[in-house]
Every structure is written in structure tokens, then in C-alpha cells.
Amino acid sequence: MKRSALIASIACALLFVLALPAATLAAKQGADNITIFGGSRGKVPFPHAHHQARLKDCNICHSVFPQEVDAMRKMKEKGTLKSKQVMNLQCIKCHKADKKAGKPHGPVTCSTCHVR
Numbered sequence: 726m727k728r729s730a731l732i733a734s735i736a737c738a739l740l741f742v743l744a745l746p747a748a749t750l751a752a753k754q755g756a757d758n759i760t761i762f763g764g765s766r767g768k769v770p771f772p773h774a775h776h777q778a779r780l781k782d783c784n785i786c787h788s789v790f791p792q793e794v795d796a797m798r799k800m801k802e803k804g805t806l807k808s809k810q811v812m813n814l815q816c817i818k819c820h821k822a823d824k825k826a827g828k829p830h831g832p833v834t835c836s837t838c839h840v841r
């Protein structure tokens with residue numbers, strides 16, 4: 726193998742090794758902003774990264790539904806998650822508790838979460 730070709734292949738291998746974990750790490754975090762399926766009431770824009778940074782613990786939400794695109798919709802279709810369950814027992818419950826405690830809180834009314 727020519728010296729230049731060797732250097733090039735070493736450089737390629739290095740790039741691959743360095744880029745791969747970075748890419749998988751980024752993918753596992755999920756998108757920064759997610760549009761949640763909200764049925765007839767309209768979709769729900771959700772600042773995912775904002776919640777991750779603020780709440781730290783992924784399982785606050787992901788103990789109920791997996792870390793997948795459209796997870797809740799798929800579960801509802803299979804009948805393993807009740808419609809509005811996450812909305813009432815996670816999203817609104819937490820936002821209301823923070824509001825009551827006088828802390829910065831997320832939206833608690835229909836139209837501040839759901840958009841058409």
C-alpha cells in the first residue's frame with residue numbers, strides 16, 4: 726500500500742471511530758423539539774430538550790412510554806395506553822403542581838398545548 730493511501734485509510738478509520746459514538750449518543754437523546762399526536766384536539770408541540778435539561782430523569786415520562794417516535798400513538802392503537810392518560814397524569818399534573826407551588830411551570834390550558 727502506498728504511504729498516502731495508508732494515511733488516508735487511517736484517517737478514515739479514525740473519523741469513523743470518533744463520529745460513530747457521537748452520532749448514536751445524539752440519536753438516543755431524541756429530537757430537541759417533538760410534535761406529539763393530539764388527535765382531534767390538534768397536535769402538541771413539545772420542547773423535549775428543555776424538559777430533559779430541566780427534569781434530568783428520562784423515566785419521569787419514559788417509564789410510561791418508550792423512547793420512540795410516535796410511541797404514545799402506537800400504544801393507544803394497540804390499546805396499551807389510554808387516550809389522555811399522559812396528558813392528565815404527567816404533563817398537566819406536573820405543570821399544575823409547579824403552578825400551585827409558585828414555580829415556573831408549563832401550560833395548563835387546552836389551547837396553550839394543542840394547536841390546529
Ligand code: HEC
Pocket residue numbers: 752753754755756759760761762771773776777780781782783784785786787790791792793794795796797798
Ligand atoms: C417530560 C417528558 C419527557 C422526558 C423527561 C423525556 N422525554 Fe423523551 N420523549 C417524550 C415525548 C413526549 C416523546 C414523543 C413520544 C410520542 O410522540 O409519542 C419522546 C420521545 C423520545 C425519543 C424518540 C423520539 C426521537 O426524536 O427519536 C427518544 C430517543 C427520547 N425521547 C429520549 C429521551 C431521553 C434519553 C430522555 C432523558 C435524557 C428523555 N427522552 C426524557 C417525553 C419526555
Ligand code: HEC
Pocket residue numbers: 761762763764765766769797801807808809810811812813816817820831832833834835836837838839
Ligand atoms: C400540557 C399540555 C396539554 C394540555 C394543557 C392539554 N393537553 Fe390534551 N393532550 C396533550 C398530549 C401530550 C396528548 C397526547 C397524549 C395523551 O393522549 O395522553 C393529549 C391528548 C389529548 C386528546 C386525545 C387525542 C387522542 O386521539 O388520543 C384530547 C381529546 C385532548 N388532549 C384534549 C384536551 C383538552 C380538551 C384540553 C383542555 C381541557 C387539553 N387536551 C389540554 C397535551 C395537553
Ligand code: HEC
Pocket residue numbers: 769770771772775776779780785786811812815816817819820823829830831832838
Ligand atoms: C415533571 C414535570 C413535567 C412534566 C411531566 C412535563 N412538563 Fe412541561 N414543563 C415543566 C416545567 C417545569 C416547565 C417550565 C420550564 C420553564 O419555564 O423553564 C414546562 C414547560 C412546558 C412547555 C412550555 C415551554 C416553553 O418554552 O415555554 C410546554 C409546551 C410543555 N411543558 C409541554 C409538556 C407536555 C406536552 C408534557 C407531557 C408530554 C410535559 N410538558 C410534561 C415540567 C414538566
